[in-house]
Amino acid sequence: TIEGHPKHAEYTKFTLKNPTEVYFRIHQxxxxxxxLELRADAxxxxxxxxxxxxxxxxxYRAVINNFDDCDPDAQSGTRAIHGSLDKMKxxxxxxxxxxxxxxxxxxxxKFTLSAYSEDVIELKHITxxxxxxxxxxSSVGMNCPNKQDMKNNCKMVNKFYDFYSYLYxxxxxDKDWKIDVTFKKLGNMKIAxxxxxxxxxxxxxxxxxxxxxxxxxxxxxxxxxxxEWSWVQKxx
Numbered sequence: 001t002i003e004g005h006p007k008h009a010e011y012t013k014f015t016l017k018n019p020t021e022v023y024f025r026i027h028q029x030x031x032x033x034x035x036l037e038l039r040a041d042a043x044x045x046x047x048x049x050x051x052x053x054x055x056x057x058x059x060y061r062a063v064i065n066n067f068d069d070c071d072p073d074a075q076s077g078t079r080a081i082h083g084s085l086d087k088m089k090x091x092x093x094x095x096x097x098x099x100x101x102x103x104x105x106x107x108x109x110k111f112t113l114s115a116y117s118e119d120v121i122e123l124k125h126i127t128x129x130x131x132x133x134x135x136x137x138s139s140v141g142m143n144c145p146n147k148q149d150m151k152n153n154c155k156m157v158n159k160f161y162d163f164y165s166y167l168y169x170x171x172x173x174d175k176d177w178k179i180d181v182t183f184k185k186l187g188n189m190k191i192a193x194x195x196x197x198x199x200x201x202x203x204x205x206x207x208x209x210x211x212x213x214x215x216x217x218x219x220x221x222x223x224x225x226x227x228e229w230s231w232v233q234k235x236x
Contacts, residue, residue, distance in 0.1 A: 002099065002125060005108040009048070009100040011132065012113060012123050016092045020119040023088070024049060026099055027112040046221040047101040047111070048162055052136050054094040060135040063088050063095075065143050097123075098132050102221050134194070137161070137213045141168025152177065152235050154206070163218040165189065165227070169206045175235040177206040181214075185228040189216045 002010050026047050052060035103109050115121045140161060141147075147155040152173040159166060171177045181202040183191070192215040195202040206212045218225050 001110050001112050003108055004099070004101045004103070004111050006045075006101065006103040006106055009098050009128065009132070011126050011129050012097040012099065013095065013126050014097070014115070014121050014123050015094050016090055016119065016121070018119055019089070019091050020117050020121075021089050022121065023116040024051065024097065025114045025116070026101065027114060028101065029109070029111075045101050045103045046163075048099065050098040050132075050136055050162075051088065052096050052098075052132070052139065053091065054096060060096070060132070060139050062136050062139040062143070063090065065140050096126075096129060096132065098129070098136070133164075133192075133215060134213055137164070137166040137168065137215060138211055141166060141213060142170070142211065144168070151233070163221050165216040165218075165225075167204075167214040167216075169204065169212045169214075171206040171208055171210055171212075173235065174208050176208055177233065177235055179204045179206070179231050179233045181229055181231045183227055183229045185226065186216070187227060188219050188223050188225040189227055190219055191216050 002012075004010050026049055028044050028047075051063040053063065055061055097113065099111075099113055101109070101111050113123060115123060141157045144157045144159070147157050147168075147170065150156050152175060153171075154173055154177050155170040157166070157168040167181075169177065169179070179202075181195075181204065183200040186200055191199070191202055195204045195214045197203050202214055204212060204214055216227070
């Protein structure tokens with residue numbers, strides 16, 4: 001059981017000694033257990049559940065690279081939020097789970113994280129991992145099979161994933177790749193802090209031989225979102 005704040009993600013770790021199949025779920029309090037006067041207007045809150053394997057070099061490998069493989073109920077505010085339509089087949093090793101419930105009333109509440117498995121799994125709540133999303137989306141972008149070819153031997157992936165839009169940039173050239181991004185429209189989205197220089201602008205630098213991820217977050221999780229952008233790039 002985890003005390004979750006709507007503005008902060010919670011992190012849990014576990015270790016598998018053997019390969020196994022796992023099914024993760026977030027459970028919220030059943031609305032039928034609420035006082036009668038609260039039941040009519042009660043709604044379950046939308047939540048996030050990301051699972052990543054910790055690699056020997058400290059990088060992460062996302063368990064689900066394509067969010068379309070996830071249970072559609074994950075975004076519908078139902079009581080149980082599933083990690084995947086099918087059981088995840090996980091290798092032995094260390095893992096971290098990022099969970100976040102955007103409580104509709106803006107207040108912290110408890111939720112339960114469960115793991116259903118053929119093997120025993122001990123879930124341990126840990127302190128926040130500040131760069132989790134960066135490392136997670138680096139893995140998702142790097143393993144995307146249809147990267148867009150750019151100039152100077154660079155590649156790009158720009159996709160939606162759950163309540164996020166990520167921009168993955170991979171510089172395989174011999175010059176630094178510098179990009180100024182301007183959003184003409186940001187409908188129900190905001191730029192994450194890493195490369196943000198104004199509410200609608202990002203300045204990104206990708207050194208030669210490096211990979212970088214920039215993220216935009218959905219604001220109202222129950223509403224639609226869209227954006228229009230333009231960018232200027234140069235190589236130095």
